[in-house]
């Protein structure tokens with residue numbers, strides 16, 4: 001494959017996600033395979049502005065495929081949001097003779113990358129790394145599958161206590177704007193109710209449904225609540241409201257929090273990261289820029305970044321129906 005690209009920089013930005021290390025490894029090894037130099041940029045856009053770089057060889061990324069987080073570290077850079085900050089970032093790239101960038105992150109990272117591309121016509125390509133799965137142009141973002149498995153495992157453990165003590169547990173999971181984690185992990189863990197921002201069921205319907213469950217002989221229940229769900233003001237207020245209205249229930253709340261973001265990536269995320277890393281580098285080599293790599297129907301494809309961040313991924317109505325039937 002002939003190309004004008006001689007040196008590629010790779011960074012991770014925004015919230016960390018399992019599989020980011022595997023993606024960095026894939027980028028570095030694909031570069032080595034095609035005899036392109038690879039540079040790791042520490043702390044996302046902030047490290048880019050400050051020139052915090054390290055050459056990456058095929059060997060320098062060994063023993064990381066199985067590690068959660070990102071060894072390049074991630075950061076949120078206010079400075080990159082300014083014209084001056086982006087000018088400094090561009091100077092660093094020129095000084096270090098870097099020809100193109102692979103950006104691993106979420107929609108904020110891609111928005112910044114797109115702006116940078118517009119201003120400097122600098123080649124960029126994105127790899128979606130976020131546990132929320134809230135990006136269009138891919139059926140799966142890196143880290144999402146791992147997070148689902150972590151959440152299912154946590155709910156299984158909580159269910160042991162719920163059934164031993166005949167309790168109703170409200171479990172809050174991540175998902176500020178979207179309910180993918182809540183819906184899929186809730187279904188996988190057999191939750192009785194799943195509350196997501198995309199479908200506000202209302203408090204009355206929740207009470208009715210919980211009462212019905214009790215009357216059909218359920219003594220314990222799990223309600224999975226996405227962080228951004230609007231049924232209650234918070235998961236604690238939601239629990240209080242139900243407690244006041246259904247005094248027969250013994251209620252507890254569990255907020256899973258950051259444990260959902262950590263841990264070793266699943267095999268699925270490692271394979272996805274490897275495939276996306278190869279596609280990202282080879283797309284840059286072909287002269288493509290301003291795209292995001294994604295997986296659609298088991299194929300690795302590229303989508304213009306602008307479409308990936310513009311269209312919000314939506315939840316599957318079929319899946320919601322399955323959840324409803326399963327909670328009978």
Ligand code: ATP
Nearest residue numbers: 014015045076077080081105106107108109112130
């Ligand atoms: P996550 O989905 O995990 O939050 P993200 O990539 O969306 O990941 P953000 O904090 O929104 O995370 O964005 C990461 C970085 O991208 C920001 O710290 C900032 O440096 C850059 N960025 C975000 N939005 C813009 C923007 N409008 N202009 C320039 N840079 C931006």
